[in-house]
Amino acid sequence: MTLPAAEVGRLATRGVPRDTPALRSALESRVRAAEIRPRELAPAAVLVVRRADVDAPLSGAGWDHACRARLAELAARAARPENGVVAEGAEAVLFRDEAELLACLAADLARGAAGRRWWWRLLLGRFGSTPADLLAGQPEAAPAVLAELHAWDRAAAVLETFDADDVVTVLHALARAHDAPALAAVAVELAAAFAPGGFEPGAPGAPETGADERPEYPRLTRRETPAALTRAPAAAPDVTGARAPAPASGEGGVRLADARRLLLRTALRLHARPASARGEAFAGELRRSAPMLRRALDRSVPAASDSAATAPRTPSAPGHVDPVEPRPPRPLDPAAADTVAEAQTTASRDAPPAPPARTARSSPPPRADAAAWEDGVTTGLAGVFMLVNAIAWLDLPDDERVAAELGAWGVLEALARDLLGDPPPDAVWEVLALLAGREPGVALHSPYTRGWLTRSLPAVRARLAEALEVDGDAVAAELLIRWGTVHVTRTHVDVVLTLDAISLRVRRAGLDADPGWMPFYGRVIRLHFEDAL
Incomplete structure (x- = not known):
């Protein structure tokens, strides 16, 4: 990037x-x-x-x-x-895109x-001289790079160049960039296991660690960032074909092979389900991928349950590892977040308990970088992507079950459809469905998410109307309805609009600023305003 x-x-x-x-x-x-x-x-x-x-x-x-x-x-x-x-x-x-470039360079x-x-x-001088340097220096793109290499059947050859320090370094970089506390704990445990005199946790003869002797593990802080919007489990892709090679003799035996395999599986999961990095399903997947690290995960994150629960947010503390945070614009008055939070609380006060977590898929979602999209998709609703800034600022949705069922792209689509009232047929709906890993035409809502949106939308519409200085009924026309072209790759969503699509009201509200790298969407999202050809 x-x-x-x-x-x-x-x-x-x-x-x-x-x-x-x-x-x-x-x-x-x-x-x-x-x-x-x-x-x-x-x-x-x-x-x-x-x-x-x-x-x-x-x-x-x-x-x-x-x-x-x-x-x-x-x-x-x-x-x-x-x-x-x-x-x-x-x-x-x-x-x-840069993912394809970096994957070719790594190979x-x-x-x-x-x-x-x-x-x-x-x-060469910009990205380092080894594949490990390249991935550690580009952690936002690293999952897409390894996914590209895996699709080419070249991931094993690249990972074969990684030693233990390389694996730990890249895992730490991924944890920071993707706001994944469970992954940070894994990286710390791996470093301890590969240190001189280190041991494989749970192996015969390994010392037991008492409650008073448990070491401190750096954990990523859970700040009020856009990454906090989606913290619930999501299905994992089928990576049974992902096979890291056995390490060279004398490099740590099976443990290094397991660590390489863990890195590949983690990257594929982050690429296919970026919003799940903070959820319990992600921690459970790590447990299954690396049995030798179960103790580290059991100490650092709650055990996986059948509900879409999430660890509480914790403030920064000395020695904690802070995530790389996007800096979303602040288009709305701070009171906006309080207003929407109150509406969300009302919406979920009498809600039934969350359903069991969904069964993991046996295959990854449809690829959002299909060749047909390389030249862009024309849409009359390009302003939908400006809602990303509003969603980030209002911290939507503050409901783990909604986040689990809709995901980041689903929340964006749901808000856009309801703000429009009677959404017209448009290519943007297919784009959003495929980005969310949902087949186009599949129903977006469950009764629960529909109820949440029905009760939350009035407050969202009111805050947008106030920021845009228009009536509530005019929000869609002022913000969402404008022609543009959407380009989607493994790493980017670029929305190209003409200069005459600029609205002073939208500009004053800060809603047409570049969102940039968004961990919970798993992509860089950019808005481009250009002269008409």
């Missing part, structure tokens, strides 16, 4: 009389300010070109246009990775081929 919009590795000019430091500085500033990214590229796509000759004066605006045109030509015939392999001799390489690093690929020259 660190690549710039455009970067030039080496610039050669003609007709310059003298090469001076002042000239180099001026050229560097000029190129840095240039807008050379082709409009034809999807927002999350990454194009790497070996050479682009542009015959235009660098000093004029015409150079930007000529450069964009040339890069667009190269993008049209660029090589695309196939199962992580790029054809030799390519003059340009086009990656669908080449693992087999020692990265140094022979010209397209990695600009990137």
